[in-house]
Amino acid sequence: MAIDPATLRIDLEEQDSWRRRLTVTVPAGSVQSERTKIVQKLGGRLKLPGFRKGKIPAHVVEQTFGPAVDQELLDKVIGDAYRQALRDQSLEPISEGQVEDIQYKKSEDLTFSISFDVHPVFDLQRLGGFTVQRPKIEVGEEDVDRVMERLRDQHGVWKPEEGGAAQDGNLVTLEMQRVEDGQPSGESRPYEIVLGEGEAIADVEAAIRTLAVGETGDFSVTFPEDFQDVERRGERQQVRITLIARKVKELPDLDDELARSLGDFQDLADLRKRVREDLEREAGNQAETVVRGQLAENLLEANPFQVPRSMVDRYVSSFLGDTSKLDPEVVTRTQESLRPEAEKVVKKILLVDRVAELQGLRATEDEVDERVQAIAERNSAKPAQVYAQLQKSGNLDALEREITERKVYEFLKSQSTVDEA
Numbered sequence: 001m002a003i004d005p006a007t008l009r010i011d012l013e014e015q016d017s018w019r020r021r022l023t024v025t026v027p028a029g030s031v032q033s034e035r036t037k038i039v040q041k042l043g044g045r046l047k048l049p050g051f052r053k054g055k056i057p058a059h060v061v062e063q064t065f066g067p068a069v070d071q072e073l074l075d076k077v078i079g080d081a082y083r084q085a086l087r088d089q090s091l092e093p094i095s096e097g098q099v100e101d102i103q104y105k106k107s108e109d110l111t112f113s114i115s116f117d118v119h120p121v122f123d124l125q126r127l128g129g130f131t132v133q134r135p136k137i138e139v140g141e142e143d144v145d146r147v148m149e150r151l152r153d154q155h156g157v158w159k160p161e162e163g164g165a166a167q168d169g170n171l172v173t174l175e176m177q178r179v180e181d182g183q184p185s186g187e188s189r190p191y192e193i194v195l196g197e198g199e200a201i202a203d204v205e206a207a208i209r210t211l212a213v214g215e216t217g218d219f220s221v222t223f224p225e226d227f228q229d230v231e232r233r234g235e236r237q238q239v240r241i242t243l244i245a246r247k248v249k250e251l252p253d254l255d256d257e258l259a260r261s262l263g264d265f266q267d268l269a270d271l272r273k274r275v276r277e278d279l280e281r282e283a284g285n286q287a288e289t290v291v292r293g294q295l296a297e298n299l300l301e302a303n304p305f306q307v308p309r310s311m312v313d314r315y316v317s318s319f320l321g322d323t324s325k326l327d328p329e330v331v332t333r334t335q336e337s338l339r340p341e342a343e344k345v346v347k348k349i350l351l352v353d354r355v356a357e358l359q360g361l362r363a364t365e366d367e368v369d370e371r372v373q374a375i376a377e378r379n380s381a382k383p384a385q386v387y388a389q390l391q392k393s394g395n396l397d398a399l400e401r402e403i404t405e406r407k408v409y410e411f412l413k414s415q416s417t418v419d420e421a
Contacts, residue, residue: 004030005088008081012089018120018308020093023101024085026077026110035073035106042069074102078112094119095310117308124354126302128415132294136421137283139276147275148254151262156249164246165212168196171247172208179218179238190244201227204241211243230327288409295412296348307346315342355408363403371399 009025042065078099086093093116103111158171166172172195177188193199195208203221211217218240223232252258259271316338323331356362369383372390376383390396 005084008085008088010085010088012091015115017306018118019115020091020118021113021115022082022085022089022091023111023113024081026081028107028109031073031077031104031110032107034077035069038069038072038076070104074104074110077110078102078114081110081112082114091118093117094308117310120305120307120350122303122305122350122354124299124303124351124358127299127355127412130295130298130302130416131419132291132298132416133419133421134287134291137287139279139283143279144272144275147279148272151275152251152254152258153249155258155261156251158247159250161213161246161248163213165210166195166208166243166246168209169249170195171249172243173245174208175242175244176204177240179240182218184240188240204239207239207241208243211241213243213246216240216242230330291413291418292409295409295416296351298416299351299412300344300347303351305347305350307343307350311346312339312343315346352405352408355412356404359408359411361404361407361411363400363407367403368396368400371403 007027007030011023013021013023015021082097095117097114097116099112099114101111101113161170171192173190173192175188175190178185191200193205195205198205200208201221201224203219207217207219207221218238220236220238223229223235223237225233227233254268256267259265259268262271265271265274313335316335319338319342320331320334372383372386375381376386379386387396390399
């Protein structure tokens with residue numbers, strides 16, 4: 001149905017947080033015209049006893065399928081009128097419209113209201129004149145040592161130990177079974193964990209430490225208050241644990257041979273040099289993140305604005321992921337607890353977008369191509385392959401945004417003072 005916008009009565013109400021409410025009235029003539037089309041379409045394709053196919057009178061269709069006609073009519077007319085009203089008012093919703101207060105009687109005007117969010121547009125009165133601190137994050141020899149030990153640990157080999165009691169750092173294999181009234185109950189389940197790393201609840205790990213390989217014991221364990229399964233928090237249970245085996249990690253020597261096995265390194269000194277460079281680069285990135293955070297906080301304080309609730313909701317939902325298997329009450333509490341921080345994150349995203357728009361700082365095609373070329377060179381790949389992979393994985397937009405953010409914050413830093421701590 002093509003609705004003449006001149007025949008619609010449209011009232012636009014601006015609500016808080018970029019919420020808009022349209023109240024639209026469609027004249028009775030347009031509604032009745034659409035109803036007639038729907039009835040004719042149904043009468044032409046339905047079969048009813050006593051009537052030839054396609055020859056069912058309109059009044060019979062109305063009597064037999066009245067509610068279905070009403071529903072199809074409302075869906076069609078409200079959808080068409082809503083789209084026409086949006087064009088008439090130059091509105092682009094960023095959330096699904098919520099239809100409310102439908103008023104309709106046959107041979108009368110149809111009136112409905114629909115609420116939705118629009119993308120915020122706001123002015124920035126102040127972009128600079130702030131003073132922020134860049135923290136000095138030093139990389140010491142002990143930091144390099146920690147990374148070297150971690151690399152050594154990652155390339156350790158688990159070796160079986162004959163007998164002996166389980167100790168922290170051992171890879172233990174065990175079987176555990178519930179006990180009721182002193183007797184085993186249910187299925188005995190095998191487990192393999194690194195003892196002392198919190199892979200099992202504290203009471204279970206404490207029980208394992210009392211056992212030697214081949215020993216079995218009955219223990220009372222209590223599930224902690226932060227246990228993932230909410231319903232089991234605080235639950236006390238009798239379990240039977242058998243320690244089947246334990247392994248000890250044998251670590252390689254921290255020498256030139258290990259360094260060469262980890263990549264294109266001449267010796268251990270070359271590896272340590274690369275580790276230090278990586279740590280210094282990471283420290284620089286951390287300091288830059290702090291500077292950006294301070295600039296964003298200052299700009300938000302100097303240029304307050306509201307954000308649509310739907311944008312915050314979408315951010316929280318993406319952060320939490322699939323919650324279909326979780327307790328709805330827990331999900332609701334978690335969502336509400338995350339809202340303040342989520343709102344701040346969304347504001348920072350909108351702030352970057354607005355500065356980029358006002359100052360012409362969005363990533364250009366040439367800048368994206370340069371970044372893709374650099375990625376290709378680091379990975380010994382062709383730029384076309386990298387570009388295709390970024391597109392397929394959905395990371396091309398993220399790359400463009402990263403470039404835009406860098407340009408925006410470089411501009412913002414040029415408008416303020418960055419003191420080195």
